[in-house]
Amino acid sequence: MARAATTADAFNAVAEPRRREILDALAGGERPVNDLVRLLGLAQPQVSKHLRVLREVGAVDVRDEGRQRLYRLNGHALKPIHDWVKTYERSWSERFEQLDDVLEDLKQKEQGDAGDE
Amino acid sequence: MARAATTADAFNAVAEPRRREILDALAGGERPVNDLVRLLGLAQPQVSKHLRVLREVGAVDVRDEGRQRLYRLNGHALKPIHDWVKTYERSWSERFEQLDDVLEDLKQKEQGDAGDE
DNA sequence: TTGACGTATTCCCATATAGGTATATGATCG
């Protein structure tokens, strides 16, 4: 087997920097393809291809408006990524380290108190 | 050009589900390779390869202990992912929607008050 | 209808896998 398809899930879709840029651009609101082409400085077909991948994982929605196709962010598709990486926040967040200290204290007090139950 | 290397950054490294599983397994603490082999049910060479990728993006550290190599999680490498995806939390979090409401209220009050500066 | 505009799709190519299998490397034991 080769690498998993970029359309397999949000993790793969978002591994490509250009696609993250597209999502960042769409964070400001709905945009037609050519807007993105200008903003990212990519060729139009490339943008369309990236948009397709993002569509397939549900990270963007499309709406037809005359000859244009307006793309809109659908951040919900990114929630699994957030959920996963959030559990590692402890590794770099000072706040969580302090929380760990507090929990450690509580634990020791409990042991100092009565035993089981 | 083909797809970016998995060792290019944490986003690419973590796009592979097995590698996320490895990190999840290491969240419990330092482990030798064979532990991971058993836990994930993968062939040993595959695990070593995934670990190499994770090492190259800094998501794990290694330590030699006799014939074993103990791998340890280094969640700091995942911070960029968290930082990026966090900005989209608004899309699904009820808390953020409520925050938006509050900010909207403040805005309207400001406009009701004196004008510029 | 003809033409222009905005997008999507098709082809082609170079590249980087991820898995399987075999093997090399290192350390420890007898």
Added chain:
DNA sequence: CGATCATATACCTATATGGGAATACGTCAA
């Protein structure tokens, strides 16, 4: 030293890109 355990690496293969160029498709204007 020779054998064994724990890992890493080398090879090979099928596959899925991502970019470039050309082109098809749908809509609107004259």
